[in-house]
Amino acid sequence: MAQATRKKTRAVPIMPQLHRGVREAVLILLVVVGIYLLLALATYSPADPGWSYSGGVSPVRNYGGVVGARFADAFLSVFGYLAYLFPVMTAYSGWLVFQDRLHSEGIDGRLFALRWAGFLLTVGAGCGLATLHFARGPVPLPQGAGGVLGHLAATHLLQAFGGVGATLLLLALFLAGVTLFTGLSWLGLMDRIGRYVLGGLSFLVIRAARLRAAWATRRLRRERKRGREQEIVRERAATQARSKPHIEPVLPRVEPSLRAEKDRQIPLFESAEDTDLPPLSLLDLPDPDPGGYSTEALEAMSRQLELKLRDFGVEVTVEAVHPGPVITRFELQPAPGVKVSQISNLAKDLARALSTVSVRVVEIIPGKSV
Structure with a gap:
């Protein structure tokens, strides 16, 4: 009796699919959280209950509710206007997790940590710069434009390096933090800006040359037309003045003479006169004058x-x-x-x-x- 053989089926690996699903879920979650945090910060009201102020019984004006009001008050008090970068970094973190979805390996923790370190450096330097140069903003904040963190950084750096030194140091830290945070190359950015500027200048130069050529051609045509008109006027004047x-x-037509009329009458019974000249009747009459x-x-x-x-x-x-x-x-x-x-x-x-x-x-x- 023949024994049945069992076919071996190749198992489909489930881990890569699971990794991709987790990454997509993390992206969706962090993007939604970033939108919520941005909405809470944008609808901040000093009258809402928060970390620096305890509101009354009036309804919360913040679109994020009580949690959104407390988050907005705390982050705006600590980081000032730089708190608006946190929703951006939250959504960007979701993108960092999602961008390596085709790889089966786990999340690159070193890249993730480097981005967050650059983000924190950008926020800290930005808070210091905001406190030094933007003391009053369009919207009043609990602790100023740079928050508590900016006040601390500006105070210590002013004592150590002075106003110009502190500004230069904070600006260098801010640019370095942006590079680590976004991967932006400032040299590459300057190169692209210079290329675009040179391209724009060359375009303007070419357009200006074309406009000058068109204007010169139009002026030449006007001058040529004016010269032709003047020449026509001179020719007309010369023609009128010319004799x-x-x-x-x-010459008028010669009328037939008396002899010619006489010779036309040929005598029938009389002999012709004996003269040396032949009779004119031998000649044909001239053709009529056409005019x-x-x-x-x-x-x-x-x-x-x-x-x-x-x-x-x-x-x-x-x-x-x-x-x-x-x-x-x-x-x-x-x-x-x-x-x-x-x-x-x-x-x-x-x-x-x-x-x-x-x-x-x-x-x-x-x-x-x-």
């Missing part, structure tokens, strides 16, 4: 020609215009220092700018300086 170009009159440019149009074309040449950096003045049935001639007077070759090289550019088929530049007109 209009001389426009040659268009040329008006005087205003020729003046506008003259100004346009001046502006187009000015766009190319050539300053000229139109002196005269000779309109014709096919070609219109503009006589130009170059400004001093302008070569005629500069205008000749711009013939094609002028034709494109004036929307014409072609432009021919005659450099020399006999008998004229244009």
